Amino acid sequence: MSSLQSLDIKRRSATTLPSTQARETLEVAKLIDVSKCIGCKACQVACSEWNDIRGDIGTNVGVYDNPADLGPKTWTVMRYSEVEEKKGEEMAFEWLIRKDGCMHCAEPGCLKACPSPGAILQYSNGIVDFIEENCIGCGYCVAGCPFNVPRISKQDSKAYKCTLCSDRVAVGLEPACVKTCPTGAITFGSKEDMIDHAAERVVDLKERGYANAGLYNPAGVGGTHVMYVLKHADKPEIYHGLPKDPQISATVGLWKGVMKPLAMLAMGLTALTGFFHYVKVGPNDAEAHPDEPEDGNGPHVIRSSGPGQMEGKGNVNPGEQA
Amino acid sequence: MKPLIQRYSDSDRINHWIVAIAFVLAGLSGLAMFHPAFFSLTGLFGGGAWTRTLHPYIGIVMFTAFVSMAKRFWKHNVMVPVDYEWLKLLPDVLTNREDRLPKIGKYNAGQKLLFWMLVVALPTLFVTGLIFWRAWFAEYFPIPVIRLAALLHAVAAATLITGILVHIYAAIWIKWTVGAMIRGSVTHKWAKAHHPLWYREVTGQPATPPGQE
Incomplete structure (x- = not known):
C-alpha cells in the first residue's frame, strides 16, 4: 500500500537513478522489548484487524506458535522458544517470546533483489513497503531477505509482509501492534528516541542479572527500523533463530550486483564486435x-x-x- | 547448375527453429526480469506478471526441444585433433583467409564449442530455473539454494545469450548459412569452401583436386 507521497520515497526497486532527495523526514522505529512481552498475541490480532486480513485456519503443531508461520495474510507472529540460560551464577529455564515480522532494514535485501520497478519502496522515514500492484510474483524478495519474511500468496501470486502500518504512520499514528500492546513491550517513535529508550532498558536488565542484555539493531543490514531489546543479545539465535549477523547474502550480491553490469557488458560488446567485424572484414x-x-x-x-x-x-x- | 547438397533434414530444421524461437522469447522475457534497463520488454508479453508466468514454460519448451536437437547433432560435434589446429588459426578464420585453414568436417571448432556451451548452459538453466520457479517448486527448496540457483541461472543465461549472439553473427557473416538452416540445403561451393571433409563425405568428391593438397 502506497500511502506516502512520492516526495517521501527514498529508494525504489529496479530503479537505477536516485529517488527524491529534497525532503528528509524523521526516521522512525519500532522497539520490541522482548523482556516485557507476555506472549498474549494481541499484536497479531491488532495487525489482522487493522490490515483486515485473516490468515487461513491451520492445524495445531504442538506449540504455542499460532499461526505456525508468517503468511501472505499473517504479517506478524509470536515465536516461542524454550531455553536454559545462565542468570547470575545458575542456569534458569526461560520462555523466550519474540514478535516476528519485517525488520524494515536500512539496506533491504528484498528491495535489492526485486526486478520490478516500484514494487518495493523504502520511504525516507525508513519503512520498507511492498506495492502489490507493481509486484510480478517472482519471489526474488524471498531470496533477498536475510530474515525470511516475505511470503508469496498462492491466491494472487503477490508478495506480502508487514508495512509497519505505513498508512497509520503517514497520518501521525503509531502502528496497530504498538497501539494494542497491553504491557508496553512495543513502543514506536523516532529511531533516535527508540535507541535511547532501549539503552535505559538495557541498563535495567543488566541490573537484574542479564549481563548480556542489549539492543538488536544489526549493522550488517545498515540497522533496522524494527529493533529488539534482548536479554541475551550475545545469542540472538536462541530467539527462534534470529540471525546474529544478518546481511544481504553474498550470492544475492553477486547476482544483483556484479552480474548485472558484467552481463550487459558481455552482451553489448559481443554484438558491437560482430557489427564492426562485418564493417572491417566483410562477408565470407x-x-x-x-x-x-x-x-x-x-x-x-x-x-x-x-x-x-x-x-x-x-x-x-x-x-x-x- | 549442380544440384544442391542436403545439410539439414526437415525435422532438423524444425527442431532448430523451435529452439531458436523459444530462445528469443525466453531471452527477452528473462532479460526483462534481469536488468531494469530491459524491464520495458515485459510489454511484449502482456506485463510483468505475464512475463514472470510465461518465462518458465517457454524455458521448458526450449530445453525439451534442445535435448532432441543435441541428440541429432551430438556425434558431429565431438572435438577431433584438427579442431585444435583450426582454433590456433583463429586470426585467419576471422579475416576470411579460409584457404589457410586445415580441412574440417561438418562443423568447425567454433561451432562445436558453441554446441558444448549449449550442452552445459541449457541443463543448468533448466535445473536452476525449476528450483526458483515460485509457482511450482521454490517452496520445496531452502533459501540459500534458491539464491545460488538464481545466480547460476543468470550466469548461464548471460553466457548463452553471448554465445548465441556470436552464432547469429556467424550465420550473417558466412553467406548462405542462414539458407542452410531455413531450406536445408547448401551449394557445392559453400560446402567445399567451409566444410571440405563433410563435402567429400556426402559427395564422394575431394574438395581439392589431387596435387593441390
Whole structure:
C-alpha cells in the first residue's frame, strides 16, 4: 500500500537513478522489548484487524506458535522458544517470546533483489513497503531477505509482509501492534528516541542479572527500523533463530550486483564486435568465389587464390597476396 | 547448375527453429526480469506478471526441444585433433583467409564449442530455473539454494545469450548459412569452401583436386 507521497520515497526497486532527495523526514522505529512481552498475541490480532486480513485456519503443531508461520495474510507472529540460560551464577529455564515480522532494514535485501520497478519502496522515514500492484510474483524478495519474511500468496501470486502500518504512520499514528500492546513491550517513535529508550532498558536488565542484555539493531543490514531489546543479545539465535549477523547474502550480491553490469557488458560488446567485424572484414561468401566453372568439371582452385577471395570485390591488398 | 547438397533434414530444421524461437522469447522475457534497463520488454508479453508466468514454460519448451536437437547433432560435434589446429588459426578464420585453414568436417571448432556451451548452459538453466520457479517448486527448496540457483541461472543465461549472439553473427557473416538452416540445403561451393571433409563425405568428391593438397 502506497500511502506516502512520492516526495517521501527514498529508494525504489529496479530503479537505477536516485529517488527524491529534497525532503528528509524523521526516521522512525519500532522497539520490541522482548523482556516485557507476555506472549498474549494481541499484536497479531491488532495487525489482522487493522490490515483486515485473516490468515487461513491451520492445524495445531504442538506449540504455542499460532499461526505456525508468517503468511501472505499473517504479517506478524509470536515465536516461542524454550531455553536454559545462565542468570547470575545458575542456569534458569526461560520462555523466550519474540514478535516476528519485517525488520524494515536500512539496506533491504528484498528491495535489492526485486526486478520490478516500484514494487518495493523504502520511504525516507525508513519503512520498507511492498506495492502489490507493481509486484510480478517472482519471489526474488524471498531470496533477498536475510530474515525470511516475505511470503508469496498462492491466491494472487503477490508478495506480502508487514508495512509497519505505513498508512497509520503517514497520518501521525503509531502502528496497530504498538497501539494494542497491553504491557508496553512495543513502543514506536523516532529511531533516535527508540535507541535511547532501549539503552535505559538495557541498563535495567543488566541490573537484574542479564549481563548480556542489549539492543538488536544489526549493522550488517545498515540497522533496522524494527529493533529488539534482548536479554541475551550475545545469542540472538536462541530467539527462534534470529540471525546474529544478518546481511544481504553474498550470492544475492553477486547476482544483483556484479552480474548485472558484467552481463550487459558481455552482451553489448559481443554484438558491437560482430557489427564492426562485418564493417572491417566483410562477408565470407563462397558463392562470390570467381574461379569455379558452373559445370563443376573444371579445376578446383579453391585454395589457389589469395586472401580476400571470398569477398570477390577485387579490393585485395596486394601485399597480402604473396 | 549442380544440384544442391542436403545439410539439414526437415525435422532438423524444425527442431532448430523451435529452439531458436523459444530462445528469443525466453531471452527477452528473462532479460526483462534481469536488468531494469530491459524491464520495458515485459510489454511484449502482456506485463510483468505475464512475463514472470510465461518465462518458465517457454524455458521448458526450449530445453525439451534442445535435448532432441543435441541428440541429432551430438556425434558431429565431438572435438577431433584438427579442431585444435583450426582454433590456433583463429586470426585467419576471422579475416576470411579460409584457404589457410586445415580441412574440417561438418562443423568447425567454433561451432562445436558453441554446441558444448549449449550442452552445459541449457541443463543448468533448466535445473536452476525449476528450483526458483515460485509457482511450482521454490517452496520445496531452502533459501540459500534458491539464491545460488538464481545466480547460476543468470550466469548461464548471460553466457548463452553471448554465445548465441556470436552464432547469429556467424550465420550473417558466412553467406548462405542462414539458407542452410531455413531450406536445408547448401551449394557445392559453400560446402567445399567451409566444410571440405563433410563435402567429400556426402559427395564422394575431394574438395581439392589431387596435387593441390
